[in-house]
Amino acid sequence: MWTTIIVGVYIVLTLIIVLSIILYGAKPTKSLAWLLAIFALPVGGIMFYLLLGRNRRKRKLIRLKKNMFSKLPWPNTEQKNVFNGRYSKLMTLCYKSSHFPPTSNNKLHLLKDGRTTFEAIFYALENAKVQIHIQYYIFEDGELATKLFELFKKKIEVGVVIRLIYDGIGSFSLSKKYLNELVEIGVEVYSFLPFKFGRYFSSLNYRNHRKIIVVDGTVAFTGGINISDKYLKGQVGLGKWHDMHLRLEGPSAKQLDQVFMTDWYLVSTELLQPIELSPRNLESVSNELVQIVAGGPDDDFPVLEQTYFSIINMAKKYIYITNPYIIPGQSLIRALQTAALSGVDVRLLVSENADNKVVSWAVHSYFELFLKSGIKIYLFPDGFLHSKIMVSDDAISSIGTANLDDRSFEQNYEVNAIMYHKGFAKLLKEDFLQDCMGSNELRYDEFIQRSWGKKLKEGFGKVLSPLF
Structure with a gap:
């Protein structure tokens, strides 16, 4: 009798979860992966989904945020056009998603x-x-x-x-x-x-x-x-x-x-x-602007992923990124590759030493794709590099807490400061280039000669990356 009840409860719970994934799954690839896990690993698959898989964008933890931020005014026309409209779309994107306008002074x-x-x-x-x-x-x-x-x-x-x-x-x-x-x-x-x-x-x-x-x-x-x-x-x-x-x-x-x-x-x-x-x-900072961008799993859109994506796509001369956890989704991979193949100087500065070996394998699993498209990668050898920096075209930069991975975009509460500030961007660029001079640059023809053992570790890390 008890066995029948337990099996019945399990079947009902499984059906509810499957319907939830079908109706509210954020990404088709992830939805398919969770469905396979649930059917391939009875009980275990459900446990993992309850822990790691639910879509918070459909089950908001904070419903007050929009009401708190809705009264924040948009900057005046003079402020908005400080870059002759170049970054006005990005400012609007961040404002609509995170509810903070850019501010001067x-x-x-x-x-x-x-x-x-x-x-x-x-x-x-x-x-x-x-x-x-x-x-x-x-x-x-x-x-x-x-x-x-x-x-x-x-x-x-x-x-x-x-x-x-x-x-x-x-x-x-x-x-x-x-x-x-x-x-x-x-x-x-x-x-x-x-x-x-x-x-x-x-x-x-x-x-x-x-x-x-x-x-x-x-x-x-x-x-x-x-x-x-x-x-x-x-x-x-x-x-x-x-x-x-x-x-x-x-x-x-x-x-x-x-x-x-x-x-x-x-x-x-x-x-x-x-x-x-x-x-x-x-x-006064010459009317150049700063915009706070805060995102979390209960927001309607992944604003920090959208922000990084937009900065990369708008780069004309260069885009330099320092980040310890570069485990991007397909949209950011395509954005970085497209920029590099279009002639933009794309450089990534990553720590050579890692605080988590499996995460490091996942980060390295993308290097071959990046190097093949002309992206330059530098490994910082001195200790552990934990900065989250993005700077582009001596015009725009970002400092904050968000990594370039799904955890920061989909599961964590994060905050970044976006500086539409030429002098500050140049300062960060100079610091980035100085760190690159003391780092080890990867070469495509050398990297592809790495051992099969390393490739296997990278593949293992990549498969597990959604869990990080």
Whole structure:
């Protein structure tokens, strides 16, 4: 009897899942793969689908976002045409999908590697007057966490409100002792989709990968660097972590604060209001614009994938990309190949050392296709390169948290800053070329001679890449 009931429940559940995949599957190739897995691996296939396969774009976690952002005004005509309309379509795309318009009169400062970044962050935190908002994917115990605790304690004593969000999986190692101490001194702390058995199937695969700090609504930081001592001391077996971060001051900082407030509503159900402070004296940046682009699995469209795709397609002279996890879908592969075959100088800078061997195999599995189409690939040998940078034509650049893979586009909450800023683009280009000079360039005729063992590993990594 019980066997009959269990089999009946299994059949009904399987039918529901199959219908869900047919009706709501995001991509035909993935839908077919999940259907094959379910029928080939009874029970196991369903378990994997419940963990990793569901389409959040049809089951939104946040329904407040559009209402929060719908009142943000579009920039005036003079601002919109700062590049004579060249990037107006990209600005419109990002605005319609992420609801943030480009803004002018921002002050930008590039921060390279951990020591420089944390010096700037702690200086800004020390000068906080009203509130501090902090959000990180990885927040680990260590010297940085201890130093932050002491600073938080001092700022709370003078009335500064501190709110902290950490990702439940990315910061899984963060000790309960440290979290309890934060709460005891008055820090408001929430975990983003914490690891709980009841939520296991619905939340495990959807992570908040954003790194945001906003001080008093006017000074903000974002980029690839997490709260971890490995950015200062390196990591055993991997060496020093290299990364890029960005300090923003002005309207773009307020937009990053709105991204934080949206996530705060998700974790706490508390609707925060932007604080109104007297505007700081900012140097004009010649009316060149900055646009914050935030995306997640519950948005209608994969805005960060669309943003990268558009920047690549609009490149006329060059497109330079630094990213540790380049595991692109077909649209980005075609965009990169088309640009290179059309005469655009396309270069990829990737870490030679990897924090995850299987992911590294997946990244390398695309190299032959890229090299054959004329894309130049450089392997950075010194430690682990974790930056997420894109720069093109001395005109546009992107710094943020999104990798070039399906996880960042479909499953993670990410945020990037797009700079329509000529001087900043030239600065990033010079840094990119300097790093390339110290890297090892791959050659097509040499790469295709790699062993069958390496090819087999790459194929294995490519097959498993949708799970990363």
